[in-house]
Every structure is written in structure tokens, then in C-alpha cells.
Amino acid sequence: MSSNPILPGYHPDPSICRVGDDYYLVTSSFEWFPGVPIFHSRDLTHWRQLGHVCHSLDLDDLRPSLGIYAPTIRHHDGVFYMITTLMDTAGNFMVTATSPEGPWSEPVWFPETRGFDPSLFFDDDGRCWMHGARERENKEFDGDTEIWLRELDLTSQKLVGEETVIWTPHLRGGIWAEGPHIYKANGWYYLVTSEGGTAEDHAVMVARSRSVAGPYVGNPRNPVLTHRHLGLRHPITSTGHPDLVVTPDGEWWSVLLATRPYGGTDATPLTMADVRREHGYNLGRETFLTRVTWEDEWPVFDQVTLDFAAPALPVHRWPAAPACDHFDRLGPAWQFLRTPRETYWTVGDGLTLKVRPPALTGHGNPSLVAQPQAHIDFAVFTELTFTPGEGEHAGLALIQNDDFHIRLSLRAGGLELIHRAEGVDTLAGWTEAPGGRVWLGFEAHGQDYQARYALAPGEWRSLGPVLDGRILSSTVAGGFIGTMIALYATSEGRESSNSAHFAWYDYQGR
Incomplete structure (x- = not known):
């Protein structure tokens, strides 16, 4: 048996391709940099992150949940192709590489296209077809979309020929026909979309x-996969945005996004307002796997479950990584918030962050490194050495976006715990602490988050009350992103020559 999600935590909009016995998968990254994380597997259930595809994106000043949307990865004649959208800025672009580890090319832009979620289909005759989603020019309502298709000349990397609209939402009044992918099987071309x-x-x-x-x-049986009819208490919701892959033995599988809601298991009446108040999706949209079979020359998706029969592939587990990161290097799971225009971090003997003016409460590029929360119950700890100046603080933060986050930080005179919701900071806890070495942590049980600290090794104490972590859910904070756990330092708009040193980072899922 295998377990879902196959990529826990904030890993939305997965796309997959197979090269021989190897599988490669990419997901959306929005305003987080580098863009488009890429993963590798040999059995579809055990994955390792290779790095990121895009290292030269302009994500400056982006609002939360803009940036990189829904990448597609494909392999053809020895070349990897990744195509995606930089939303609300430059539009659709493509990069290529001969190895999934890179180096990847500079972006090739398609300014004549609009919309989002572009994909590529390589036909048997060698021709390549780009297709994507967009709102109709004369839309009748928000989300009134269509799927377009046009040929891509691989030599010139330019679109050629006429553009064709090939699909509109299946349901009357259906919104956001998106995430299109074309496949060929049984002599048919199959278009898979989400609505x-x-x-x-x-x-x-x-x-x-x-x-x-x-x-x-x-398909007369559409929708072929959804959990919307299973009720708001189901342990997996929001299933969609699939991409299909075929194993060497001819098994079909689909990666897709879904969410795991918190709470809501009793029998009391439930409304969407209850979901937003009580459930929430602190982990964001995660990557799941389900089997696809065929009936009457149509694909049939298995219902997405937490446990499922594994693919008929040799099990291939990657070597386990230590739970404690001593920052001998900055591993591939770490990301920055928007594009770093200077190198404000050093690694090798722990992690040192320059104290810089950008704060966590704006749309800049603050001094921080972050990675996704990957478990509903978890504990995270770090050791910080820092002597703060006026207005400066550094520490550990749980970030949904600039207006919704929780931060535990050392500033002049003490440790403070801030619960930020709707752009308003609330002081939830405070204790005197000298500048120097401190230990910081959070322990989460569902949406209950407890801050922890120590002023001497091993002498852990709680700071403040158990905090309501529902503010870290996209159902409260909005957007498409899951909770990110960050180490950070800021001077809140002042110039500074100071720095903060983090000796290690320890994350334990439970």
C-alpha cells in the first residue's frame, strides 16, 4: 500500500512526465523563488526534490498568490520542456533543458498569447501543439473560459498557423475550464480539463x-473525477488539475491536486461558512496520486484516497535526509519570498541572514528562507544568535502571506509572539530575554499552534497562549498557498549592518 499525498504540503498544480524508468514532476510556486520545484521518482510514490527550474524570474513586488501558475513538463527527443505562466506580469513562457537538474534555458516568451495554464502535446508526426486556458473576450461572468490550441514550431520556438478554440466548460455556466492537457490513446485525442x-x-x-x-x-459521464458530491467533511476535497502518465507496463496513473481539511468530523449541520471558520487548509493544495483505467475508450479515475494500492513498479526509496538541517548548504526545499536582488544569506556553518529593511508585512524581498509545512501535526525548532538593534528583530515565522502570519522573534529587550491577521499585529506573548543565543520553536496540533522558547539549552517553555492557526488557512487568508515556515531577519525599514545566525533548523512531522 502507498499513502497520499505523495507530496505533502504546499505543492499545487502538479504536472508529470516519464523518461524511461524515471518520472519527473513540477508544481506551481507563485511568488516564491526560485520558481517551479522539480521532483524525481522511480516508483511514483517516493519522490526527491532535484531543485528548481526557474532561477531568473522577476517576481519583484508581486502580491501574494501571483507569479508562477500551473507549469507543464514534457520530454521529447532528448529535451525537457517546461511551460507556464507568470501571472499578472509577462504572461506565458517556456524553458528547455537536456537534463532535469538543468541548466535550464532562459525563458522564451509568447506575447501573442494570453491566459494561463499552457500545456504542450507532441503528436506522433513530430508536430507540437500548445494549448491553454483563458477567459473569453466577451465573457458573460468571471471565470467564463475557453481552451485554445495552436501549433508550436520547435525549431524557431514560435507559434505558427491558425489558433483554434477547442473547448468551453462542459457544464452550462461552468467556471474556470483550466489546466488543459492533451493525450493520444486508442486512436483518439483526449482533452482533460478541470472546472x-x-x-x-x-x-x-x-x-x-x-x-x-x-x-x-x-464524455457523457463527466465529471470523471470530483469530490464535491462527497460533502464538506470528507478527508480529501478539491480534487482536480490532473496530469496523466503511463508506466512501461502500460498502467495509467494521474497526479492531481487536492486538499486535506482540518476538523469538521462531527454530525452537526455544516455550511461553507463553517468550513471557512472551522476547517481550513493550512497545508494548501497538495499533490496526490490515483489510478486511471479505461472503459469504452474513456479514462476512468479511481476515487482519491489516503491509502491506495501502489503502482506495479519496483519500490525505490531515496536515502532519508536528517531531520535537523545544519546548513552545510542551502538545500533544494528552501525558497525565498520573491526575487532576491542581493545575496543576503551565507551557509556552511549554520545560516547567517543580513538584517535588511524589507519586512514580512510588505511585498518586498525580506531576508528569509522558507519551506512548506508538510504535516497537520508538527514541531519545528531552531537556535538563533542575535543582538538586535533598534527596531530590529529576527526569528521563526509561520507565513500564509504578508497580512496573515505568526512570528516568534527576538528584539531588543525580549522575545515577542505576534499573531497577524487582516494586516493587524496582535501581541500574543512577551518575555524578557537578553540579546545573544536563544532557542525558538512551534508545536502544532491541528490548527492549535503553541510557541516554545528556551534561554538555556534544553530549558523549554511555552510563550503565550495556544494560538488559533486558522489564520494560516487559505480559506481565511485567501489565495492559493499553504503555510510556509521561515527563518527571517528585518530592520523594519532602517538601514543596518547587523546579522542573525541560525545554527540549525529541526522539523519533525507527527
Whole structure:
């Protein structure tokens, strides 16, 4: 048996390709840098992160949940292709590489296109077709979308020929037909899309045609995958945005996004307001796996479950990494908030962050490194050496976005615990502490978060009350991102020559 999610924590909009016995997967990264994390597996259930695809993106001043949307990865004739959208700025672009570890090329932009979620299909005759989602020019409502298709010349890396609209939402009044991918099987071209938005009403639709340019006819059994009919208490919701892959033995599997809601298991009446108040998705949208079979030449998706029969592939586990990171290097799981325009970190003997003016409460690039919260119950700890000046603070933060986060930090005179919601800071805890060495931590049980600290090795104490972690959920804070755990330092707008040193970082999922 295997367990879902296969990539826990904030890893939305997965796309996958196979090269021989190896599988490669990418996910969205939004305003976090570098862009487009890339993962490697040999059995579809055990994954390791290789790094990131995009290292030269301009993410300056982006609002939360903008930036990189829904990448697609494909492999053709020895070349990897990754195509995606830089939302609300430069639009659709593609990069290429001969190795998944890179180096990846500089972006090739497609300014003549608009919309989001571009994908690539390589046909048997060697031709390549770009397709994507966009709102209709004469849309009747927000989310009134269509799927377009146009040929991509691989030599010039330019779009050629006529553009064709090949699909509109399957349901009358359906919103956000998106995440399109085309596959070829049984002599048919299959178009797989998602509708209903990327939350509880998410649903997967399939259409097919004898020609890549259509006309496409919808599966009479659409939607072929959704959990919206299972109720708001189901342990997995929001299933959708799939991408399909075939194993060497001919098994079909789908990666997709879904969410694991907190709470809400009793029998009391439940409304969407209850979901936003009580459930929440602190982990964001995660990557799941489910089997796909075929009936009447249509794909049939298994319902997505927490436990499932593993693919018929040799089990391949990657060597375990230490739970405690001493920062001999900055590993691939660490990211920055927006594009760093200077190197404000050093590693090798712990992690040292320069104290710089950008704060966690703005849309800049603060001095921080972060990685996703990956478990509903977890504990995280670090050792900080820091002598703060006026207005300066450094520490450990749980970040949903600039207006919703929790931070435990050392500033002049003591340790403070800040609970920030709707852009307003609330002091939740304070204790005197001299500048120098301190130990900081958080322990989470569901959406209850307790700050921990020590002023001497091993003498851990709680700071402040148990905090309401629902502010870290996208259902409260908005957007598409899960909770990020960050080590940070800031001078809150002042110039500074100070630095903060983190000896190690220890994360334990429970």
C-alpha cells in the first residue's frame, strides 16, 4: 500500500512526465523563488526534490498568490520542456533543458498569447501543439473560459498557423475550464480539463476527438473525477488539475491536486461558512496520486484516497535526509519570498541572514528562507544568535502571506509572539530575554499552534497562549498557498549592518 499525498504540503498544480524508468514532476510556486520545484521518482510514490527550474524570474513586488501558475513538463527527443505562466506580469513562457537538474534555458516568451495554464502535446508526426486556458473576450461572468490550441514550431520556438478554440466548460455556466492537457490513446485525442474553481467544487472533465484540433465531444459521464458530491467533511476535497502518465507496463496513473481539511468530523449541520471558520487548509493544495483505467475508450479515475494500492513498479526509496538541517548548504526545499536582488544569506556553518529593511508585512524581498509545512501535526525548532538593534528583530515565522502570519522573534529587550491577521499585529506573548543565543520553536496540533522558547539549552517553555492557526488557512487568508515556515531577519525599514545566525533548523512531522 502507498499513502497520499505523495507530496505533502504546499505543492499545487502538479504536472508529470516519464523518461524511461524515471518520472519527473513540477508544481506551481507563485511568488516564491526560485520558481517551479522539480521532483524525481522511480516508483511514483517516493519522490526527491532535484531543485528548481526557474532561477531568473522577476517576481519583484508581486502580491501574494501571483507569479508562477500551473507549469507543464514534457520530454521529447532528448529535451525537457517546461511551460507556464507568470501571472499578472509577462504572461506565458517556456524553458528547455537536456537534463532535469538543468541548466535550464532562459525563458522564451509568447506575447501573442494570453491566459494561463499552457500545456504542450507532441503528436506522433513530430508536430507540437500548445494549448491553454483563458477567459473569453466577451465573457458573460468571471471565470467564463475557453481552451485554445495552436501549433508550436520547435525549431524557431514560435507559434505558427491558425489558433483554434477547442473547448468551453462542459457544464452550462461552468467556471474556470483550466489546466488543459492533451493525450493520444486508442486512436483518439483526449482533452482533460478541470472546472468549478480550484476549491471544493473542483471537477475533472474529459473530451475526445479524432483530430487534435477537434471537434471534441465530452464524455457523457463527466465529471470523471470530483469530490464535491462527497460533502464538506470528507478527508480529501478539491480534487482536480490532473496530469496523466503511463508506466512501461502500460498502467495509467494521474497526479492531481487536492486538499486535506482540518476538523469538521462531527454530525452537526455544516455550511461553507463553517468550513471557512472551522476547517481550513493550512497545508494548501497538495499533490496526490490515483489510478486511471479505461472503459469504452474513456479514462476512468479511481476515487482519491489516503491509502491506495501502489503502482506495479519496483519500490525505490531515496536515502532519508536528517531531520535537523545544519546548513552545510542551502538545500533544494528552501525558497525565498520573491526575487532576491542581493545575496543576503551565507551557509556552511549554520545560516547567517543580513538584517535588511524589507519586512514580512510588505511585498518586498525580506531576508528569509522558507519551506512548506508538510504535516497537520508538527514541531519545528531552531537556535538563533542575535543582538538586535533598534527596531530590529529576527526569528521563526509561520507565513500564509504578508497580512496573515505568526512570528516568534527576538528584539531588543525580549522575545515577542505576534499573531497577524487582516494586516493587524496582535501581541500574543512577551518575555524578557537578553540579546545573544536563544532557542525558538512551534508545536502544532491541528490548527492549535503553541510557541516554545528556551534561554538555556534544553530549558523549554511555552510563550503565550495556544494560538488559533486558522489564520494560516487559505480559506481565511485567501489565495492559493499553504503555510510556509521561515527563518527571517528585518530592520523594519532602517538601514543596518547587523546579522542573525541560525545554527540549525529541526522539523519533525507527527
